[in-house]
Amino acid sequence: MAVLVYNWSADWTPEQYQAVHDRVLPDPTNPPAGLLAHVASPSDRGGWQVIDVWESEADFRRFTEEKVIPAAQDLGAPPFETKVTEIYNHLIP
Numbered sequence: 001m002a003v004l005v006y007n008w009s010a011d012w013t014p015e016q017y018q019a020v021h022d023r024v025l026p027d028p029t030n031p032p033a034g035l036l037a038h039v040a041s042p043s044d045r046g047g048w049q050v051i052d053v054w055e056s057e058a059d060f061r062r063f064t065e066e067k068v069i070p071a072a073q074d075l076g077a078p079p080f081e082t083k084v085t086e087i088y089n090h091l092i093p
Contacts (some may be wrong), residue, residue: 001056001086001087002036002053002054002055002056002086002087002090003053003054003056003057003060003084003085003086003087004051004052004053004084004085004086004087005050005051005052005053005054005060005082005083005084006049006050006051006082006083006084006085007049007050007051007052007080007081007082008043008045008047008048008049008050008080008081009047009048009078009079009080009081010043010045010046010047011047011078012047012048012077012078012080013048014042014048016048016072016075016077016078017040017048017050019075019077020068020071020072020075020077021040023071023074023075024063024067024068024071032059032063032067033059033063034054034055034056034058034059034060034062034063035052035053035054035055035059035063036052036053036054036055036090036092037052037053037092038050038051038052039051039052050080053087053090053092057084060084064082
């Protein structure tokens with residue numbers, strides 16, 4: 001089942017996000033298996049937020065644990081909160 005993933009940190013900056021993004025996804029035309037949509041922006045709570053749609057929570061967890069967290073730690077980026085919700089319906093044209 002598809003999931004909506006919300007990541008947020010009050011301590012992340014656009015520069016930290018971009019550095020991690022560039023490392024884990026050097027070719028945006030070749031997204032990781034299971035990623036359906038990815039959006040990143042400043043948060044109205046401060047800091048930075050990333051909202052994704054994944055085919056499954058397992059796909060999201062695998063990519064995050066194998067790629068995102070190691071890259072963020074390497075670059076000295078702070079931890080982030082994650083919330084995962086099952087999606088009832090989605091349309092990605």
